[in-house]
Structure formats: structure tokens, C-alpha cells
Amino acid sequence: IHEFESFLSTSLHSISLDIETLQSQIEELSTFSDTPAPSVTRILYSENDVLARRYVKNLMGLSGLSVREDAVGNIFGRWDGYEPELEAVATGSHIDAIPYAGKYDGVVGVLGAIEAINVLRRSGFKPKRSLEVILFTSEEPTRFGIGCLGSRLMAGSEQLANSLKETVDSQNMSFFDAARSAGYAKDNEDLSTVFLKKGSYSAFVELHIEQGPILEEEGVSIGIVTAIAAPASMEVEFEGNGGHAGAVLMPYRNDAGLGAAELALAVEKYVLESGSIDTVGTVGILELHPGAINSIPSKSHLKIDTRDIDEKRRNTVVEKIHQSAVTIAKNRRLSLTEFKIINQDPPALSDKSIIRAMEIATQELNLTHKSMISRAYHDSLFMARISPMGMIFIPCYKGYSHKPEEYASSGDIANGVKVLALTLAKLSQD
Amino acid sequence: IHEFESFLSTSLHSISLDIETLQSQIEELSTFSDTPAPSVTRILYSENDVLARRYVKNLMGLSGLSVREDAVGNIFGRWDGYEPELEAVATGSHIDAIPYAGKYDGVVGVLGAIEAINVLRRSGFKPKRSLEVILFTSEEPTRFGIGCLGSRLMAGSEQLANSLKETVDSQNMSFFDAARSAGYAKDNEDLSTVFLKKGSYSAFVELHIEQGPILEEEGVSIGIVTAIAAPASMEVEFEGNGGHAGAVLMPYRNDAGLGAAELALAVEKYVLESGSIDTVGTVGILELHPGAINSIPSKSHLKIDTRDIDEKRRNTVVEKIHQSAVTIAKNRRLSLTEFKIINQDPPALSDKSIIRAMEIATQELNLTHKSMISRAYHDSLFMARISPMGMIFIPCYKGYSHKPEEYASSGDIANGVKVLALTLAKLSQD
Numbered sequence: 001i002h003e004f005e006s007f008l009s010t011s012l013h014s015i016s017l018d019i020e021t022l023q024s025q026i027e028e029l030s031t032f033s034d035t036p037a038p039s040v041t042r043i044l045y046s047e048n049d050v051l052a053r054r055y056v057k058n059l060m061g062l063s064g065l066s067v068r069e070d071a072v073g074n075i076f077g078r079w080d081g082y083e084p085e086l087e088a089v090a091t092g093s094h095i096d097a098i099p100y101a102g103k104y105d106g107v108v109g110v111l112g113a114i115e116a117i118n119v120l121r122r123s124g125f126k127p128k129r130s131l132e133v134i135l136f137t138s139e140e141p142t143r144f145g146i147g148c149l150g151s152r153l154m155a156g157s158e159q160l161a162n163s164l165k166e167t168v169d170s171q172n173m174s175f176f177d178a179a180r181s182a183g184y185a186k187d188n189e190d191l192s193t194v195f196l197k198k199g200s201y202s203a204f205v206e207l208h209i210e211q212g213p214i215l216e217e218e219g220v221s222i223g224i225v226t227a228i229a230a231p232a233s234m235e236v237e238f239e240g241n242g243g244h245a246g247a248v249l250m251p252y253r254n255d256a257g258l259g260a261a262e263l264a265l266a267v268e269k270y271v272l273e274s275g276s277i278d279t280v281g282t283v284g285i286l287e288l289h290p291g292a293i294n295s296i297p298s299k300s301h302l303k304i305d306t307r308d309i310d311e312k313r314r315n316t317v318v319e320k321i322h323q324s325a326v327t328i329a330k331n332r333r334l335s336l337t338e339f340k341i342i343n344q345d346p347p348a349l350s351d352k353s354i355i356r357a358m359e360i361a362t363q364e365l366n367l368t369h370k371s372m373i374s375r376a377y378h379d380s381l382f383m384a385r386i387s388p389m390g391m392i393f394i395p396c397y398k399g400y401s402h403k404p405e406e407y408a409s410s411g412d413i414a415n416g417v418k419v420l421a422l423t424l425a426k427l428s429q430d
Numbered sequence: 431i432h433e434f435e436s437f438l439s440t441s442l443h444s445i446s447l448d449i450e451t452l453q454s455q456i457e458e459l460s461t462f463s464d465t466p467a468p469s470v471t472r473i474l475y476s477e478n479d480v481l482a483r484r485y486v487k488n489l490m491g492l493s494g495l496s497v498r499e500d501a502v503g504n505i506f507g508r509w510d511g512y513e514p515e516l517e518a519v520a521t522g523s524h525i526d527a528i529p530y531a532g533k534y535d536g537v538v539g540v541l542g543a544i545e546a547i548n549v550l551r552r553s554g555f556k557p558k559r560s561l562e563v564i565l566f567t568s569e570e571p572t573r574f575g576i577g578c579l580g581s582r583l584m585a586g587s588e589q590l591a592n593s594l595k596e597t598v599d600s601q602n603m604s605f606f607d608a609a610r611s612a613g614y615a616k617d618n619e620d621l622s623t624v625f626l627k628k629g630s631y632s633a634f635v636e637l638h639i640e641q642g643p644i645l646e647e648e649g650v651s652i653g654i655v656t657a658i659a660a661p662a663s664m665e666v667e668f669e670g671n672g673g674h675a676g677a678v679l680m681p682y683r684n685d686a687g688l689g690a691a692e693l694a695l696a697v698e699k700y701v702l703e704s705g706s707i708d709t710v711g712t713v714g715i716l717e718l719h720p721g722a723i724n725s726i727p728s729k730s731h732l733k734i735d736t737r738d739i740d741e742k743r744r745n746t747v748v749e750k751i752h753q754s755a756v757t758i759a760k761n762r763r764l765s766l767t768e769f770k771i772i773n774q775d776p777p778a779l780s781d782k783s784i785i786r787a788m789e790i791a792t793q794e795l796n797l798t799h800k801s802m803i804s805r806a807y808h809d810s811l812f813m814a815r816i817s818p819m820g821m822i823f824i825p826c827y828k829g830y831s832h833k834p835e836e837y838a839s840s841g842d843i844a845n846g847v848k849v850l851a852l853t854l855a856k857l858s859q860d
């Protein structure tokens with residue numbers, strides 16, 4: 001087996017990886033978008049999401065994988081190993097894209113995984129453990145407010161399975177109506193069929209762009225993720241009396257928009273107060289009602305994201321934000337009509353033996369690598385609850401992500417797919 | 431003539447005003463709305479706006495008025511006087527409503543004016559000067575960002591006539607396409623036909639709810655407006671690099687949303703610094719792009735409104751807001767991609783002889799009255815440029831306006847219509 005891997009790593013250096021085809025698949029997938037190129041917007045269960053899923057399933061089929069989908073649309077493409085009763089080795093990522101995002105986030109880890117399978121097949125490799133490529137449903141929280149919806153359910157979140165029964169999107173469409181419109185959740189609203197038992201996979205590895213500037217700046221080819229930062233998100237709503245922007249004098253106002261502005265600046269303040277470079281916080285959504293130039297905002301709605309590699313420090317920021325929202329409401333005579341913690345997840349650590357396999361793969365491929373933290377969360381954060389987990393990062397242009405300028409070079413993508421292929425080959429023989 | 435007015439004021443005390451019908455017309459008009467009751471949303475040239483206009487034109491016809499419309503949809507209902515070559519006396523207001531507004535703002539001054547005409551007819555009155563009821567197009571700035579669009583054009587704003595050639599709404603529909611969809615501006619884009627010469631009317635009087643709490647609090651029936659505050663509005667846009675809410679560390683961010691939050695709070699600060707209760711300022715619109723919980727805002731867009739009865743003091747606030755936007759952009763390494771003054775209008779003073787006519791009318795009707803400032807602007811602000819102007823205010827519940835809770839009682843509306851009828855009668859005999 002070690003001999004075969006040497007052969008494989010030699011072959012990976014040369015011709016067997018078809019980067020041109022992979023590149024054109026990435027381009028093709030980016031055309032399934034609700035906004036014009038170069039931006040990509042692909043929202044869960046939308047028409048473009050359904051078309052993109054069909055495209056991926058076809059590629060899986062062409063690569064000889066047997067395809068299965070679960071009730072929420074997690075898609076599994078399986079290559080049976082010669083000991084198919086062993087737990088499989090899995091890899092995968094997502095293809096949904098937030099409004100005005102780019103082509104590479106998630107996509108590299110799905111289309112790249114299918115190409116890694118192609119590489120292994122072309123090389124004559126036969127896996128002992130089965131290999132599975134997973135396309136996760138809704139890694140992005142865009143439509144229903146919850147990130148990693150598919151992997152969170154796979155990891156057995158009863159809480160999410162229950163709350164989805166009441167969940168609606170901004171157009172008031174229920175989660176299940178949306179899922180059914182895309183061909184999922186047809187028979188009933190029981191999502192326990194999506195849950196996977198702990199130990200269902202012997203390993204899970206995700207290939208992803210770094211979404212940060214470090215690898216590019218330092219000229220390193222591969223990042224080996226040792227931990228994923230702990231994300232939390234909150235939803236806040238203030239209500240005041242509103243009124244006419246000309247007629248209501250300043251002392252009589254309780255402006256819900258100014259409450260939101262204060263809270264947004266408070267988030268920044270508390271994050272900076274943590275004293276650690278690893279603490280971040282963002283107000284990405286701030287909406288005013290009724291939203292007219294001559295109307296005092298009577299309602300404001302914020303969504304706040306904060307993350308840290310240190311869970312306790314992150315929780316302190318969440319608590320300060322909560323206290324601040326209460327104080328702002330009191331001082332401005334507003335009602336704090338909502339302060340909801342959407343999620344408050346612990347960090348995840350990569351599995352030592354998977355880290356080791358990834359390191360050896362980079363060495364055999366003569367690629368530079370460095371250990372790093374993932375500050376963005378990924379489906380790997382939740383797969384870590386049911387499987388040993390590892391992540392492979394590749395450089396991306398200026399660290400840009402979640403915007404149209406997001407870019408990873410062919411060479412870097414090829415390196416990532418090679419490391420993934422070799423890592424999967426190693427893990428499948430364990 | 432004085433005898434007739436005594437008869438008229440006596441008759442106005444008793445039966446000749448049909449408040450039940452007027453009330454039911456106000457209810458009926460409120461059903462032409464894009465949002466559910468009790469809120470009213472009626473946007474310029476929308477289907478509901480067109481239906482509401484048709485309803486008003488029918489009422490004008492039933493009241494024996496001859497109806498004419500100009501190229502932007504200002505509607506004129508005329509009752510010819512027995513000296514029709516004299517300049518007419520005009521009255522009127524608007525029926526458009528900002529998102530989630532109420533039933534009375536503007537509407538009382540249009541439907542109330544038609545009922546005032548009915549009262550005069552029923553009483554056997556014959557005007558010497560012609561009387562005109564005007565429905566003004568787009569008093570509210572909702573769709574195209576500019577308030578008092580119809581009256582501003584009537585007053586001869588060449589600047590507005592020119593800029594409308596380039597103006598589009600938030601859906602990117604041009605002003606002229608929207609106007610044509612409602613049946614206006616059919617032949618060409620020349621709006622000089624809308625301009626009226628100075629002196630076209632001998633007087634203009636507008637009946638309106640106070641949109642402030644003073645009359646109700648003091649138990650006074652009628653407000654006689656002596657001046658309209660000077661409004662200004664601005665549009666601001668910041669741009670930054672955006673990026674992933676997890677991956678971009680705080681020192682590397684230039685968050686366009688936080689720039690907007692700072693500017694919103696700065697507006698409040700500068701308004702309070704003016705030291706006068708009469709200075710107000712509002713950020714009614716604050717939008718973030720791309721508007722995703724896990725994306726740092728790369729663009730923010732604000733619309734700011736500030737008003738004062740003192741033009742110089744108001745201009746100082748505008749200047750401070752501009753300086754602040756520049757400073758915020760610099761400190762946060764943002765681009766200030768737009769700082770546009772949408773309008774910066776002077777205040778208007780009511781005409782002394784119209785004030786006198788309104789005062790005498792309230793006295794003859796045994797109604798209490800008080801002189802007051804209009805802090806909201808109205809089409810009267812622009813009619814004052816081409817005609818002597820006056821305004822009649824009636825109390826409204828808690829001063830509420832621009833929200834569904836806006837309310838004026840039958841009794842107060844009836845008082846306002848009586849004062850308007852008597853004032854028109856007086857002015858038409860001058």
C-alpha cells in the first residue's frame with residue numbers, strides 16, 4: 001500500500017489531475033446565480049440552488065458514485081470500498097452562496113472532492129473503506145438564519161429539528177414548504193432520518209479556501225487546520241414610537257434606528273475590549289422600519305455574529321452585547337422586543353491522526369504547509385461531533401471571501417485537490 | 431356679502447356639513463393601500479395610487495368641479511366664479527402615503543376641500559373668484575426621493591424638471607416610465623407645462639392634521655400656521671472592503687455599516703447641539719450591502735432629514751453632518767462615495783391677510799385657535815413661492831403621524847372643513 005501511495009503521489013505531480021475541467025466546472029456552477037457575474041448568489045432551495053444540485057449530482061454519477069439524498073437535501077455520492085462494512089471516509093463542503101458572494105467558497109470542496117475521486121480512480125486505486133463525497137445543505141445562514149443547517153442536523157441536533165417546524169424565511173415561507181418546492185421533505189416533517197450516529201464515518205476531511213490572507217502572504221501552499229473558531233450569532237429587535245421626522249421634537253423621540261446604531265458600535269467596542277486578535281464581531285444585517293426618509297424608525301432589526309477560538313472569551317462578548325442591548329433600550333426608552341441567541345457553538349479540534357495524514361500527504365507532494373486556525377466556521381465544525389475531522393486550506397487572493405472578488409488560482413486549487421486525494425487514499429486504507 | 435357669511439357660519443354650525451359621508455370617504459380611500467389595514471401605503475403612480483386618484487376625480491365630478499390634470503398628475507378641480515377672469519383661490523393637499531402610514535395625512539386636506547366646496551354650494555354661495563381644489567402629486571418623497579414633487583414643479587423648479595430626466599426608483603424604473611404607467615407625461619418629457627406663473631392664484635390654503643401634539647394637549651380646535659420649517663435632506667454612501675465576518679480580523683476591517691452607525695448618532699448629536707427645541711434630524715433610511723449576517727458590510731446608504739424654523743441654524747447642522755461624514759470615512763478608511771444634498775429649502779411665511787381671514791373664520795364659528803409653526807413641510811411650502819399662502823391645522827391623536835395609529839376625530843375634521851369653507855368664501859370675494 002505504501003508503494004501504491006508513492007506511485008499515486010508521483011502520478012499526482014504529473015498528468016492525472018484534470019485542472020482545466022475542474023476550472024470549467026467551477027465556472028459553470030457559478031452561472032447558477034440570482035445576481036449577475038462576477039457575483040454569485042445561490043440561496044437554499046431556490047431555482048438556481050436546485051439547478052446547481054442537479055449539476056453536482058450529474059458529476060457524481062459521471063464519476064461512478066452512487067448518489068443518495070436525505071430529507072433536507074444533504075447529497076451523498078459513494079464509492080464502495082472493498083471492505084464496504086467498514087465506516088466510510090467522507091469529504092465535502094457546500095455550494096450555497098450568500099448574496100453577492102464569489103465562486104470558490106464551498107464549491108472548491110465539493111467539485112474538488114469529485115475530482116479527487118476521479119484522480120484516485122484514474123490512478124487505479126481501490127479503496128478499502130468506502131469513500132463518500134457530501135454536498136451539505138445550507139452551510140450559509142442566508143435563508144433561514146441558521147448556518148450549517150445540513151451538517152448540524154446530520155450531527156443530531158434535535159433542537160434544530162424541532163425549531164425548523166416553526167421556521168419561516170423573510171417572505172414568510174415555511175422551511176418545509178421551501179424544502180418541498182426543491183423536492184425534499186416530501187412525506188413528513190420528521191427530520192430524525194437525517195441524524196447520523198456518532199462513528200458513522202471513520203474520518204471527515206473538508207477542502208476549502210482559506211478566506212483569510214495568511215497563506216498567500218506567507219507563500220505557503222497548504223493550510224492544515226488544527227481548530228475551528230467558536231461562532232455565535234444573535235438577533236435583536238428594538239421598538240419605539242416612530243412618528244413624523246419633522247413634527248416630533250427630539251426630546252419626545254425614542255428612535256429605534258439610533259438604538260441599533262449604538263448597539264452596532266457597542267459590538268465593535270466589546271470585541272476590541274477582549275484584547276485578543278482572535279475575537280471578531282460583525283453587524284451584517286441592520287434593518288429599519290418603516291424605512292422612509294421622513295419617518296422616525298419605529299423598529300430596528302439586527303443580526304450579530306461573533307467568533308473566537310476561545311469559547312469563554314466569546315461568551316463574555318455575547319453577554320456584554322446582551323447587557324448593552326438592555327441598557328440602550330432603557331436609556332432610549334425603547335422596547336427590546338427580541339434578543340435571541342440563534343446559535344452559540346463550541347469550537348472544534350481536528351483529529352490528530354487526520355492532521356498527520358494531511359501533513360504526510362503535503363510532504364509526499366513536496367508542498368509547503370502550515371498549521372492554522374479556521375476563523376470561518378464550516379460544516380466540519382459539526383461533522384466533528386460525529387466523526388474525527390480535518391480540514392485542508394488553500395490560499396485565496398488577498399483573503400477575500402463572501403464577495404465577487406473571491407479568487408483561488410488553478411495551481412492552488414490543484415494542490416488542494418492533490419492533498420485531498422492522497423489524504424483520502426491514506427485514510428481509506430486505515 | 432358680510433350678511434351671507436354670517437348666514438354661512440350659522441349654517442356651518444348646524445346641518446350643512448356632511449361629516450358622515452366625509453368620514454366614509456376617508457375610510458374608502460384608505461383601502462387603496464399596498465399594506466394591510468390599519469396601515470396605509472400608497473406610492474406614487476402605483477396601481478393603488480391610480481385607483482385612489484380615480485376615486486378623487488369622481489368625487490370632484492360629483493361636486494360639480496371641472497377636472498384637469500397636468501403632465502405629472504397634479505389634479506385640479508375648478509368651480510368657476512362669477513368673475514372667472516380673476517385669479518382663483520386654491521386649496522388642496524396630497525393623498526400619497528409613505529410605507530405603513532395612516533389615513534389622515536394629506537387626505538383630510540383633499541377630501542375635506544371637496545366637502546368644503548359641497549358646503550358652500552349647499553348654502554347657496556356663489557364665489558366671485560373661481561375656487562380650485564388641488565390634489566398634489568407626490569408630497570411624500572418615497573418613490574423618487576424628492577418631497578413635494580408636484581408643488582415644487584408647479585412653483586417652477588427647472589432644476590427638478592431637469593433632474594427628473596435622470597431619476598429612477600429603487601427598482602431602476604425611470605420617473606417618466608412610472609408616470610406613463612399611470613397615464614401621465616404621455617407625449618414628451620417637457621415638464622415646463624406644469625410650471626405656474628407667480629400670481630396664478632390670489633390665495634392658497636391647505637387644511638392638514640397637525641402631526642404634532644400641541645393642539646390636542648392644549649384643547650385648542652384650530653391651529654393657524656404662521657410659518658413652515660425649512661427642510662433639508664441628504665443622501666450618503668460609504669464603501670469599504672467588506673469580507674467574511676469570521677475570517678477578516680478587526681484591524682483589517684473598514685466596515686461601511688459602522689460608518690453609517692456613527693453618522694446616524696452624529697446627526698442626533700449635532701441636532702441637539704443646536705440648543706433649540708426647533709431643530710430636528712432623522713436617519714429614516716439606513717441600508718447595508720450585502721446584508722448577510724456573516725458578511726462585513728461593504729456598502730452603506732443613508733438618507734438624512736433635518737429641519738428647523740431657522741434656516742441658518744438648519745444649514746449649520748447640514749454642514750456639520752457633511753464634515754462628520756468626511757471625518758468618519760477618513761478615520762475608518764472608508765470611501766465617502768456619495769454625499770448629496772437632495773434638497774435644502776428655505777422656510778415659508780404665511781400671508782398676513784390669509785391669516786386674518788382664517789382667524790375671523792374661527793371666531794365666527796366660535797372655535798378656539800392658536801398660531802403655530804408647521805414643523806412638517808407641506809405643498810404649501812412651495813405654493814408660497816407663487817401665491818400668498820395659509821394653512822389650517824386640526825388636532826390629531828397624540829400628535830401621531832406617518833404610522834397606522836394616526837387619527838383625527840370627526841369633530842375636529844368637521845371643524846377644520848368649516849374653517850376652510852368659510853376662509854375660501856371670504857378669500858373668493860376679495
Ligand SMILES: [Mn+2]
Pocket residue numbers: 105140402
Ligand atoms: Mn461562506
Ligand SMILES: [Mn+2]
Pocket residue numbers: 094105106139208378
Ligand atoms: Mn464555506
Ligand SMILES: [Mn+2]
Pocket residue numbers: 535570832
Ligand atoms: Mn406626510
Ligand SMILES: [Mn+2]
Pocket residue numbers: 524535536569638808
Ligand atoms: Mn402631509
